[in-house]
Amino acid sequence: xxxxxxxxxxxxxxxxxxxxxxxxxxxxxxxxxxxxxxxxxxxxxxxxxxxxxxxxxxxxxxxxxxxxxxxxxxxxxxxxxxxxxxxxxxxxxxxxxxxxxxxxxxxxxxxxxxxx
Amino acid sequence: xxxxxxxxxxxxxxxxxxxxxxxxxxxxxxxxxxxxxxxxxxxxxxxxxxxxxxxxxxxxxxxxxxxxxxxxxxxxxxxxxxxxxxxxxxxxxxxxxxxxxxxxxxxxxxxxxxxxxxxxxxxxxxxxxxxxxxxxxxxxxxxxxxxxxxxxxxxxxxxxxxxxxxxxxxxxxxxxxxxxxxxxxxxxxxxxxxxxxxxxxxxxxxxxxxxxxxxxxxxxxxxxxxxxxxxxxxxxxxxxxxxxxxxxxxxxxxxxxxxxxxxxxxxxxxxxxxxxxxxxxxxxxxxxxxxxxxxxxxxxxxxxxxxxxxxxxxxxxxxxxxxxxxxxxxxxxxxxxxxxxxxxxxxxxxxxxxxxxxxxxxxxxxxxxxxxxxxxxxxxxxxxxxxxxxxxxxxxxxxxxxxxxxxxxxxxxxxxxxxxxxxxxxxxxxxxxxxxxxxxxxxxxxxxxxxxxxxxxxxxxxxxxxxxxxxxxxxxxxxxxxxxxxxxxxxxxxxxxxxxxxxxxxxxxxxxxxxxxxxxxxxxxxxxxxxxxxxxxxxxxxxxxxxxxxxxxxxxxxxxxxxxxxxxxxxxxxxxxxxxxxxxxxxxxxxxxxxxxxxxxxxxxxxxxxxxxxxxxxxxxxxxxxxxxxxxxxxxxxxxxxxxxxxxxxxxxxxxxxxxxxxxxxxxxxxxxxxxxxxxxxxxxxxxxxxxxxxxxxxxxxxxxxxxxxxxxxxxxxxxxxxxxxxxxxxxxxxxxxxxxxxxxxxxxxxxxxxxxxxxxxxxxxxxxxxxxxxxxxxxxxxxxxxxxxxxxxxxxxxxxxxxxxxxxxxxxxxxxxxxxxxxxxxxxxxxxxxxxxxxxxxxxxxxxxxxxx
Numbered sequence: 001x002x003x004x005x006x007x008x009x010x011x012x013x014x015x016x017x018x019x020x021x022x023x024x025x026x027x028x029x030x031x032x033x034x035x036x037x038x039x040x041x042x043x044x045x046x047x048x049x050x051x052x053x054x055x056x057x058x059x060x061x062x063x064x065x066x067x068x069x070x071x072x073x074x075x076x077x078x079x080x081x082x083x084x085x086x087x088x089x090x091x092x093x094x095x096x097x098x099x100x101x102x103x104x105x106x107x108x109x110x111x112x113x114x115x116x
Numbered sequence: 117x118x119x120x121x122x123x124x125x126x127x128x129x130x131x132x133x134x135x136x137x138x139x140x141x142x143x144x145x146x147x148x149x150x151x152x153x154x155x156x157x158x159x160x161x162x163x164x165x166x167x168x169x170x171x172x173x174x175x176x177x178x179x180x181x182x183x184x185x186x187x188x189x190x191x192x193x194x195x196x197x198x199x200x201x202x203x204x205x206x207x208x209x210x211x212x213x214x215x216x217x218x219x220x221x222x223x224x225x226x227x228x229x230x231x232x233x234x235x236x237x238x239x240x241x242x243x244x245x246x247x248x249x250x251x252x253x254x255x256x257x258x259x260x261x262x263x264x265x266x267x268x269x270x271x272x273x274x275x276x277x278x279x280x281x282x283x284x285x286x287x288x289x290x291x292x293x294x295x296x297x298x299x300x301x302x303x304x305x306x307x308x309x310x311x312x313x314x315x316x317x318x319x320x321x322x323x324x325x326x327x328x329x330x331x332x333x334x335x336x337x338x339x340x341x342x343x344x345x346x347x348x349x350x351x352x353x354x355x356x357x358x359x360x361x362x363x364x365x366x367x368x369x370x371x372x373x374x375x376x377x378x379x380x381x382x383x384x385x386x387x388x389x390x391x392x393x394x395x396x397x398x399x400x401x402x403x404x405x406x407x408x409x410x411x412x413x414x415x416x417x418x419x420x421x422x423x424x425x426x427x428x429x430x431x432x433x434x435x436x437x438x439x440x441x442x443x444x445x446x447x448x449x450x451x452x453x454x455x456x457x458x459x460x461x462x463x464x465x466x467x468x469x470x471x472x473x474x475x476x477x478x479x480x481x482x483x484x485x486x487x488x489x490x491x492x493x494x495x496x497x498x499x500x501x502x503x504x505x506x507x508x509x510x511x512x513x514x515x516x517x518x519x520x521x522x523x524x525x526x527x528x529x530x531x532x533x534x535x536x537x538x539x540x541x542x543x544x545x546x547x548x549x550x551x552x553x554x555x556x557x558x559x560x561x562x563x564x565x566x567x568x569x570x571x572x573x574x575x576x577x578x579x580x581x582x583x584x585x586x587x588x589x590x591x592x593x594x595x596x597x598x599x600x601x602x603x604x605x606x607x608x609x610x611x612x613x614x615x616x617x618x619x620x621x622x623x624x625x626x627x628x629x630x631x632x633x634x635x636x637x638x639x640x641x642x643x644x645x646x647x648x649x650x651x652x653x654x655x656x657x658x659x660x661x662x663x664x665x666x667x668x669x670x671x672x673x674x675x676x677x678x679x680x681x682x683x684x685x686x687x688x689x690x691x692x693x694x695x696x697x698x699x700x701x702x703x704x705x706x707x708x709x710x711x712x713x714x715x716x717x718x719x720x721x722x723x724x725x726x727x728x729x730x731x732x733x734x735x736x737x738x739x740x741x742x743x744x745x746x747x748x749x750x751x752x753x754x755x756x757x758x759x760x761x762x763x764x765x766x767x768x769x770x771x772x773x774x775x776x777x778x779x780x781x782x783x784x785x786x787x788x789x790x791x792x793x794x795x796x797x798x799x800x801x802x803x804x805x806x807x808x809x810x811x812x813x814x815x816x817x818x819x820x821x822x823x824x825x826x827x828x829x830x831x832x833x834x835x836x837x838x839x840x841x842x843x844x845x846x847x848x849x850x851x852x853x854x855x856x857x858x859x860x861x862x863x864x865x866x867x868x869x870x871x872x873x874x875x876x877x878x879x880x881x882x883x884x885x886x887x888x889x890x891x892x893x894x895x896x897x898x899x900x901x902x903x904x905x906x907x908x909x910x911x912x913x914x915x916x917x918x919x920x921x922x923x924x925x926x927x928x929x930x931x932x933x934x935x936x937x938x939x940x941x942x943x944x945x946x947x948x949x950x951x952x953x954x955x956x957x958x959x960x961x962x963x964x965x966x967x968x969x970x
Contacts, residue, residue: 014932022640022668023675025932033940036932039640050940055955056684057930057940061672065642067608074643076672076680081643 010103010110016042019109024073026060029111034100035060036109037084039071045084046100046111051075053095118144119424122206122216124196124362125150129393129409130222131157131177136417138185142424146187148214150206152195153245156183161406161580166249167277168882169810169826169839175246199366201386218423220416221363221376221384221391225356225404230265234327239334240350243274252351256281259348261333263287265324266353267294272446274353275316279447282843286317286345288337290354293320298442298453302470303493306477310449310496319345358395358402371397380434381419382412390416399437406579407547408438414550439509439547443494443501443582448883450498455491455508456481464490467519471496478522480504487513492522502586510543537593545586548579553590560594567591568876606867607644610637614792614867618652627657628665647671648867651754654790655862656903658910660917661753661790662924673752676928677914678734683941683952687727688714688737690746691787694761694779694799695722704744712737715949721758721796723749728950730937735928738915747913750788754868756795759783760808764801764818773818775801778847782816785851788914789858789907792865792874810838813871814854819843823850827857827885828875836872839882842890852901856889859900 013027019038026049027034033049037060049057054077062073064084072081072090081090087097101112121137123130126149137145151157158175166175183190191208198207205215227242229235239255242248243264256262262278264271267289278285287294293304294311308318323340330336330346337345358375368384368391369377375397382390382398391397392412394404403409415435422432443452459466463484470477476496482489489508494501500522507514515521539545541554551574559573567588571577577584604613610633612620617632626632629649633641641649650669654661661667661674673679678686690705697705705724709716712733714726729737751757759782762768764775779799789795798809799816809815811831817824821844829838842853865874878884887893918924930938942958943950 012933018926018932020664020667020927026930028931028934028936031939033931033938054682054684055940056682057938058672058680058684061675061680063643063646063671064640064668065609065646066640067642071640072642077682077684079643 010101010112012108013111014109016104016107016109022064024060024062024064026057027111032114033057034111035062035073036102036111037064037073039064039084042104044102044104044109045071046102047073047082047084047087048097048100048114050097051077051080051095052097053078053080053089053092059097118146119217119420120215121145121147121218121220121420122214123147123149123220123222124206125152125222125224125359125393125395126157126190127222127224127393128157128160128177128406129224129413130220132410132413133220133222133392133417134182134188136414137420138182138188140417140421142421145420145424146189148189148216149191150194150196150208150214151190151192153247154193155246156190156192158246159579160244163243163246163249164273164277166246167253167280167840169837171837172246174837196362199362199389201366201368201389204388217388218420219389221389221395222393222413223359223362223395225358225394227352228355228357229352230324230354232324232327234335235352237327237335237350239348240327240352242352243270243277244356249277252277252349253281255349256283259283259334261286261347262349262351263337263345263347264351264353266355267291267318267320268297268353268355269295269442269444269446270356271353272311274351275311276447278349278351279314279316280840280843283349284317285315286319286347287311288322288324288345289318289320290323291320294318295451295453298457299451299493299495300458300479302468303451303477303479303495306470306475306495307446307449307451310475311447314447314449316447356394356404358397360395360397363391363395371400371402373402375402378412378435380415380436381432382416382435383419390419392416398435403438403440405438405440405442408435408440410548410579411435411438411550439505441505441508443498444580445883448887450494450496452492452494452498452501454493454501454504455489457491457493459491461490467522469519469522469524471524480518480522482514482518486518489514489518494522499585502583502589506539506543506545506586510540512538539590545590546574546576546579546583549575551576556587556590557594560591560600561598565591565595565600604866606648607642609633609639609641609645612636614648614652615864617649618655618863621649621652621656627653627659629653629669630665641669643671644867647674647754650674651790651792655907658790658907660912661914662918662921664923667927676731676734677748677752677918678729679752681727681952684938685727685941685952686729686731686734687725687751688729688734688741689719689723689725689749689751690741691749691758691783692723692746693783693787694759694776696761696776696780697723701744701746704741704746708737708740708744711740713943713950715951719751719758720760722760723758725751728943728952730930730941732929732935732937735919735925739919742913742916742919748788748915750914753788754791754793756783756786756789756791756797759786759797759799760812761799762801762806764799768801770804771801771818772820773801773823775799775807775816775818778816778823778850779807781847782814782851782854785908786854786858788911789862789904791858791862793868793870795858795871811835812838814838814857816850822846825850825853828871830870830872832870834872836876839875841882841886853889855904856897856900857885859903860885860888860896863900 024035024037035049037045061076071084087099089095098114100114157177195209197209227244262283263286264275265288267287275287326338333346334348360370360376363376376391378391378396393409441454459481467480479493481491539553543553564570564573577587605611646669709726715728717725719725759779761775761779765771795813797814798807798812800807800809801818811829815826815838823845824843825841826838827841830836942953944953
């Protein structure tokens, strides 16, 4: 891993090609589970992987879609939708999740810090 | 003031009276009900469905707990024998004496058995009660031929029952045509041709003089013209007679041809005694339909309540006669008779249309000035019934050329006539339950936006069902008027129903989601439309569901080819076709479950479910299952799941066919077929039905001659008995019909619509389904079979494919950047196996360390 990356708090988690377009994967970062989604070819989103509604680590396995203008993932357990931009749980806002910084660098997927 | 009310009779009308009274909750009413039969009220209108799989309890009209209410006493199998009006008491056949303040006679009718010598021989039956039907079934089992005496409405229904039992069926009618009361000569001829085409022999103008021992069958019927007919069963259906014997014996006054005289409040000449339903005689006639009977029940309920509440009596509803128009389906043939069907009104004119090729006959009777509709006859196609009936009942002025109301339109455009908008709010739409258009509109405004909801809220369409098309029309018009969206669009991304999307995919040969949404949708798609499209693509083209372009469409279950559980672990179900598994197979499953620490349970579909598998374990588990000879059970998919079976003739003393063999053959044919919802099958080796096939989407039951095919059953949330689609099939015809049935369902069902709900919403019902599947009415049977054959030919075990494909296999890791397992998963022991830890248990378990998997 490139040292300059870790210095700035970014962690390399995988190659872009490891994520099938319009699906997600789960990354382990400092003992935390982060769901990383690839929407279309080049758009990436990252949110907490644990679904607070079910208490299970499953959000990376949800179906990606759009509801109106929002890009969302549906939890595979009870189907609540989470806004990938904000982490908001549409059906139960009290069960919203954190979003994480994520970017692509030369075909690599880098995760930053959770946005508070 | 308290009233002791005694009701004699718990038929449809007698029971309606009880329902009306209970709903009004008048104070101080104590009701005793005498019911001659051993079971309380049931639906006689749909009696013939007894032969297409319905049980006595399915036909019951009694809501659970109804007779447990205070103030209601039901006595079953208790026949009233004598009325003492002076003492106001009734004696039962068992000698019990019951005092009353008010008495209601709801005794109904009895079948008329013509005084033909020999009419009391064994297997000479009538068709009125469930007991009668059971007698028909019993005799039918040892019979080859059956005759119905009487070609009226009930007679033809009865003929259908005999034919459904597989008997060679004849109808013998004294009059020169069938349904003499309701239809005219031309209509009667058309009806006869249609019914003869269905394999029933019709004899009209035949008078039976004698029934004696037969030569080729149990009986011989001798006719006045010297001819004869041998038959094993005879069912008399030559009309009904009011049950007025109690009234005669206590001198209540009866009509010339029977029936108890009543006034507009349904009171007899003794004002403490009412008569309602088929036993009542009003305005010179009796009423053999359920709707006028229900009207009478409502009148009496209002009258009794008023007495109890001491209300002013002038505003009470009165019985004012009834329209006797009817529409029904006889052996799949639509027949309707409206108002003055024979044109007996002086000065009336008539219009007729007949099409001998399509076997349709329609007739209108209009007033001399051409402005009012007086009556009509429809045979072969009764689509206009609702419109015509409303025009007649509401006196709506006819268009200038009324003939266009019944003529087919050359360009397929809608007919002139009346939209729902033309009807006044007061128009009675459902005559059985007296529901007006206004009430329907109110119910729509209050939120009932489907026909099934309207049925529940208003009861419209819940008795004979004849008004359902009109109810639907009114509902849609009202929803539109109120600005409610009437659409069945799948979701915001596709302005199409599932059925329409299916057609687009087929017709345009669309092979992937992106192509479909580019051409016909918008946005990214969602968790509604993606799995639906994935399922449609699989039903049409059967490509591997985890192929790159399909993978992102799959629900988590399909994406990981296993069933996700509440803690994010998965369950694994290998296929055990027909529930058959070798000892070695069982041992292998057991060893694998043990090795991976899985919780095991036997499923309802006769196989083994293994729970608690972590995602990264799935390919390892499946490698071992595959090498032990197992393949995917598709428990994760909206697909064909299992074919349950009983052990059948191979082992069982009672089995008549090899149910296990057929179950395995069916399961191997249809395994993995993707469909709008899951599909469950079962095959029973004899009529004892140990495989419970009648609760399945496809149920097969062995007969001496082959297989009976039942469809559209369900055992889940809303149980529904499957219905007999076809009987005594050989195995290849069985498979042919199942191919057609399944593909027709896959083509036309809504998203996540089980076959049971699909069937309940199918216009034309079971008869239509038979037309399509058996008689190929739509001319698509060949296509459907070819589509199914493609699926069968391209079947591959998804798990075999997945474990051998490195691209797919890579996805089965919990973390993309670590080989660790999900530390959030934890199990605790229970009854010698594992179960997911609850959140409080997890907190105490979490402390030691993360659980590490291989």
